[in-house]
Amino acid sequence: MNALNITEYTQALGLQAKQASALMAKAPTAIKNTALKTLAELLRANVAALQTDNAKDIERAVAAGLSAPMVDRLKLTPKVIETCAQGCEQLAAMADIIGELTALRQQPSGIRVGQMRVPIGVFGMIFESRPNVTIEAASLSIKSGNACILRGGSEAIDSNKALARLVQQALAESGLPANAVQLVQTTDREVVGQLIAMPQYVDVIIPRGGKGLIERISRDAKVPVIKHLDGNCHTYVDDPCDIAMAVKVADNAKTNKYSPCNATESLLVARGVADEFLPLIGQIYADKGVEMRCCPEALLLLQDCKKNKDVAHVKHGQDAIESVASIAEPSHWNLVPATESDWYEEYLAPVISIKIVSGVDEAIAHINQYSSHHTDAILTRDHLHAQQFLREVDSASVMVNTSTRFADGFEYGLGAEIGISTDKFHARGPVGIEGLTSLKYVVLGEGEVRV
Numbered sequence: 093m094n095a096l097n098i099t100e101y102t103q104a105l106g107l108q109a110k111q112a113s114a115l116m117a118k119a120p121t122a123i124k125n126t127a128l129k130t131l132a133e134l135l136r137a138n139v140a141a142l143q144t145d146n147a148k149d150i151e152r153a154v155a156a157g158l159s160a161p162m163v164d165r166l167k168l169t170p171k172v173i174e175t176c177a178q179g180c181e182q183l184a185a186m187a188d189i190i191g192e193l194t195a196l197r198q199q200p201s202g203i204r205v206g207q208m209r210v211p212i213g214v215f216g217m218i219f220e221s222r223p224n225v226t227i228e229a230a231s232l233s234i235k236s237g238n239a240c241i242l243r244g245g246s247e248a249i250d251s252n253k254a255l256a257r258l259v260q261q262a263l264a265e266s267g268l269p270a271n272a273v274q275l276v277q278t279t280d281r282e283v284v285g286q287l288i289a290m291p292q293y294v295d296v297i298i299p300r301g302g303k304g305l306i307e308r309i310s311r312d313a314k315v316p317v318i319k320h321l322d323g324n325c326h327t328y329v330d331d332p333c334d335i336a337m338a339v340k341v342a343d344n345a346k347t348n349k350y351s352p353c354n355a356t357e358s359l360l361v362a363r364g365v366a367d368e369f370l371p372l373i374g375q376i377y378a379d380k381g382v383e384m385r386c387c388p389e390a391l392l393l394l395q396d397c398k399k400n401k402d403v404a405h406v407k408h409g410q411d412a413i414e415s416v417a418s419i420a421e422p423s424h425w426n427l428v429p430a431t432e433s434d435w436y437e438e439y440l441a442p443v444i445s446i447k448i449v450s451g452v453d454e455a456i457a458h459i460n461q462y463s464s465h466h467t468d469a470i471l472t473r474d475h476l477h478a479q480q481f482l483r484e485v486d487s488a489s490v491m492v493n494t495s496t497r498f499a500d501g502f503e504y505g506l507g508a509e510i511g512i513s514t515d516k517f518h519a520r521g522p523v524g525i526e527g528l529t530s531l532k533y534v535v536l537g538e539g540e541v542r543v
Contacts, residue, residue: 098278098280098282098283098286099286101278101283102283102286102287102290103286103290103293105241105274105276105287105293106214106241106287106290106292106293106294107293108271108274109214109239109240109241109271109272109274109293109294110213110214110239110292110293111269111271112239112269112271112272113211113213113214113238113239113272115268115269115272116211116233116234116237116238116239116268116269116272117190117210117211117213117237117238118237119237119268121188121190123266123267123268124184124188124234124235124237124266124268125184125188125235126266127234127262127263127265127266127268128180128181128183128184128231128234128235128262129180129181129184130261130262130265130266131177131180131227131230131231131234131258131259131262132177132178132180132181132184133177134258134261134262135173135174135176135177135180135227135258136173136174136177138254138258139170139173141254142168142173142251142254142255143168143169143170145250145251145253145254146166146167146168146223146250146251146254148250149166149223149247149248149249149250149251150163150166150167152247153166153247156247158247159441161350161351161440161441162221162247162351164349164350164351165221165222165351166221166222166223166247166248166251168223168224168251172224173224175224175502176224176227176228176231176508178502179227179228179231179502179508180227180231180508182502182505182508183231183232183234183235183508183525184235186235186525188235189209189525189526189529190209190210190211190236190237190529191208191209191210192208192209193206193207193208193534194206194207194208194209195207196534196536201540201542202537202538202540203535203536203537203540204535204536204537205533205534205535205536206533206534206536207531207532207533207534208531208532208533208534209526209529209530209531210237210529210530210531210532211236211237211238211528211529211530212236212238212295212296212528212529212530213238213239213295214238214239214240214241214293214294214295215233215238215240215241215294215295215296215297215298215510215528216240216241216242216243216287216288216294216296216297216298216315217229217240217241217242217243217297217298217300217510218243218284218287218288218297218298218299218300218301218305218309219242219243219244219245219299219300219301219511220244220245220247220300220301220302220305221245221247221248221301222248223244223248223251223252223255225244225300226242226244226251226252226255226256226259226275227255227259227508228501228508228509228510229242229273229298229510230242230255230256230259230273231508232508232509232510232524232525232528233272233273233528234263234268234272234273235525236525236528236529238272238528239269239271239272239273239274240272240273240274241274241276241287241294242256242273242274242275242276243275243276243283243284243287244275244276245301246279249279252275253275253277256273256274256275259273260273284309285312288309288312288313288314288315288317289312289313289314289315290314290315291314291315294315295315295316296315296316296317296318297309297313297315297316297317297318298317298318298319298510298511298523299317299319299511300510300511303322303438306319306320316518318510318511318513318515318518318519318523318527319511319513319514319515320353320464320466320488320511320512320513320514320515322353322438322464322466323352323353323354323355323357323438323464323466323467323512324357324358324436324437324438324462324463324464324466325345325353325354325355325356325357325358325463325464325466325467325468325469325496325499326356326357326358326359326360326455326458326459326463326468326469326496327341327342327345327346327356327358327359327360327468327469327471327495327496328360328361328362328449328452328455328459328468328469328470328471328481329342329359329360329361329362329365329369329471330362330365330451330452330455330470330471330472330473330474330477331362331363331364331365331451332364332365332472332473332474333362333365333369333471333472333473334471334473335365335368335369335372337471337493338365338369338373338471339369339372339373339376341469341471341493341494341495342356342359342373342471343373343376343377344495344497345469345495345496345497346359346377346382346444347376347377347380347382347442348495348497349497350439350440350441350442351440352440352497353438353440353466353512354466354467354496354497354498354499354500354512355440355496355497356444356469356495356496356497357437357438357439357443357444357445358434358435358444358445358446358447358462359373359444359445359446359447360446360447360448360449360455360458360459361390361446361447361448361449362448362449362450362451362452362455363389363448363449363450363451364451366389366390366393366448367393370390370393370394370397370446370448371393371394371397371400374394374397374425375397377444378424378425378426379424380442381426381442382426382442382443382444383426383428383442383443383444384425384426384427384428384444384446385428385429385430385431385434385443385444385445385446386427386428386429386430386445386446386447387430387446387447387448388429389448390446390447390448391427391429391430393448394425394427394446395427397425398425398427430445430446430447435447435458435461435462436462438464452470452472452474452477452480452481455470455481456480456481456484456485459485459487460484460485460486463485463486463487464514465486465487465488465514466487466488466489466499466512466514467487467488467489467490467491467496467499467512468485468487468489468490468491468496469490469491469492469493469494469495469496470491470492470493471492471493472492472493478492478493487514488512488513488514488520488521489512489521489522499512499521499522500522501522501523501524504521504522504524506522506524506525508524509522509523509524510523510524510527510528511523513527
């Protein structure tokens with residue numbers, strides 16, 4: 093497409109979305125739910141076809157030399173497709189909050205004043221890599237009564253087109269406008285520049301991708317933006333804690349999957365439990381090939397473990413942790429001194445920063461200084477420490493005794509998520525249906541006049 097055609101194309105997308113949004117805003121709940129259930133059926137019925145299209149994207153990505161975590165993000169496995177289908181069904185089963193009237197109060201004048209939840213209208217979604225975002229965004233758009241324009245990354249164009257076709261099929265079969273969900277069909281980046289500068293058509297922009305993309309959108313957009321820049325998530329192992337539980341959770345938070353923004357990137361350990369905890373988690377990270385970038389104190393402790401041939405054994409009540417064999421040979425441990433920049437880093441890779449801290453106060457101070465305010469967790473047996481952590485850590489999701497990998501709209505029971513916001517107003521944390529709505533005041537009277 094030339095520049096003129098790009099302008100015409102983007103304007104057409106905007107106009108069609110605006111027109112569709114008016115129909116979606118008044119769509120009955122039953123019809124929206126039917127569209128979501130139909131989409132779930134179509135996804136399950138087309139697993140093989142979707143994987144055929146997805147294979148084209150994977151092949152191009154590998155040929156282009158994309159990193160393993162980036163290629164992993166592209167994959168539409170049967171499990172990923174099933175999760176998308178379940179998300180659609182979960183949304184269909186949820187109550188419809190559109191039109192909900194809340195906080196209706198009688199005023200001295202006689203009028204009653206309340207607020208009604210309404211769709212935002214049209215949102216633009218600009219995302220990279222993960223093709224499942226197409227379904228997450230589309231399903232949330234349908235349930236919330238919005239229209240959306242989706243612009244995925246060029247690396248997933250075939251997968252996104254295949255998924256978008258199923259979405260439009262589900263909409264049409266259910267009696268809703270197919271243009272309620274539109275995928276940008278070109279990889280030309282000029283579309284992005286125009287999409288974020290169309291306030292006459294687009295009510296909010298949601299970027300989901302790398303820091304560079306989100307910084308560009310935030311800088312150039314002429315419409316409001318819901319964003320998060322990165323996911324430097326922390327797990328803090330407190331004194332006291334259940335060591336067995338802490339090892340299990342810290343392992344999952346880092347190694348369950350390296351590429352998501354909710355993977356733990358920094359491990360903080362209270363000095364009182366470091367001698368017990370670090371050799372155990374260090375062995376696991378070493379076995380899994382995780383590079384450990386350590387503060388001086390943690391580095392010395394783990395280097396001693398590296399040289400030690402004794403079996404690590406820790407017993408806590410009925411629980412026991414015992415290494416299967418002797419501590420790994422030195423070549424299995426990848427220990428590196430941490431630099432100041434490591435405390436800020438989102439690795440999205442088998443790398444983790446490790447720091448020993450004096451206790452909960454220092455952990456909270458460190459997190460609030462270096463965190464991206466996405467998701468941070470404390471592993472503790474002290475109720476007061478847990479409550480302090482929940483109150484004082486300034487992040488969108490704050491957790492006690494569980495893995496940061498749970499910071500996800502599906503896991504939170506939202507059905508799906510449009511993204512995770514680290515902004516502090518309108519929407520924060522995983523953005524589900526409520527994050528795609530607004531409130532308007534409703535005033536009910538019986539002929540009252542102001543005097």
